[in-house]
Amino acid sequence: MSKIEYFDMLIDTHAHIYSEDFMPDVDEVLQRAYDNDVKKIILPNIDSGSVKRLLDLADAYPHLCYPLMGLHPTSVAADYHEELEAVEYWLEKRKFYGVGEIGIDLYWDRSFLKEQQDAFRHQIKLAKSYQLPIVIHHRDSFDETYSIIQEEQDGNLRGIFHCFTGNEEEAQKITDLGFMLGIGGVVTFKNSNLPEVLKIVPLKNLVIETDAPYLTPMPKRGKRNESAYLVYVAQTVAKIYDISVNQVAEITTDNARNLFGI
Numbered sequence: 638m639s640k641i642e643y644f645d646m647l648i649d650t651h652a653h654i655y656s657e658d659f660m661p662d663v664d665e666v667l668q669r670a671y672d673n674d675v676k677k678i679i680l681p682n683i684d685s686g687s688v689k690r691l692l693d694l695a696d697a698y699p700h701l702c703y704p705l706m707g708l709h710p711t712s713v714a715a716d717y718h719e720e721l722e723a724v725e726y727w728l729e730k731r732k733f734y735g736v737g738e739i740g741i742d743l744y745w746d747r748s749f750l751k752e753q754q755d756a757f758r759h760q761i762k763l764a765k766s767y768q769l770p771i772v773i774h775h776r777d778s779f780d781e782t783y784s785i786i787q788e789e790q791d792g793n794l795r796g797i798f799h800c801f802t803g804n805e806e807e808a809q810k811i812t813d814l815g816f817m818l819g820i821g822g823v824v825t826f827k828n829s830n831l832p833e834v835l836k837i838v839p840l841k842n843l844v845i846e847t848d849a850p851y852l853t854p855m856p857k858r859g860k861r862n863e864s865a866y867l868v869y870v871a872q873t874v875a876k877i878y879d880i881s882v883n884q885v886a887e888i889t890t891d892n893a894r895n896l897f898g899i
């Protein structure tokens with residue numbers, strides 16, 4: 638991939654680099670990220686089963702990898718109270734940069750909707766008490782997720798609607814609540830409506846992400862995603878806003894730094 642000179646670094650605000658998909662070559666993956674100016678990576682947790690790998694990686698790369706603590710909605714099942722206890726234990730025990738990823742997922746399974754809503758509310762309260770931002774997963778569940786955020790927004794809640802792929806009305810609702818849109822590989826897809834929708838979204842409400850190993854951007858689509866490919870997302874965002882990649886880097890990095898306090 639061609640090297641671009643930035644005035645500022647890029648921050649990948651959402652990547653699961655600690656996942657098993659990266660076990661064989663995680664050091665090379667992080668080196669490639671660094672060499673492509675992705676110099677900070679936010680790592681959202683999944684559940685109690687992923688914490689060890691998450692923290693091992695964050696401890697091995699303390700100035701590159703920044704861990705979040707949370708219970709992912711697809712891991713919310715009958716035992717979710719126990720999982721939430723683990724989240725509370727870890728938040729108490731060490732430093733995290735946010736609560737995530739949390740939210741509601743109605744794509745894979747609708748049967749635990751009530752439990753997902755309860756877990757989401759509970760973790761929003763934790764985020765408030767630790768004064769941390771939240772990273773929201775809202776697959777096929779914008780209305781359900783948004784209504785909880787609207788109820789809970791008391792002026793102190795901040796965060797990202799991660800992997801935003803919605804319409805203009807949804808984008809407007811998010812920015813009206815003071816939240817950010819996390820834009821990833823989908824923006825590079827030919828059939829994406831995001832270039833049109835982003836026209837109403839101010840750059841101050843934008844952060845960029847890979848969601849690695851998922852949602853690989855063009856022209857790498859079909860391969861495993863990794864943080865180095867954030868460059869392609871930044872290039873596409875630059876085209877949409879008709880600004881330079883340097884400006885995208887500067888603004889989105891500033892947004893991410895302010896949100897996560899890094």
Ligand code: NI
Pocket residue numbers: 651653681738848
């Ligand atoms: Ni994720």
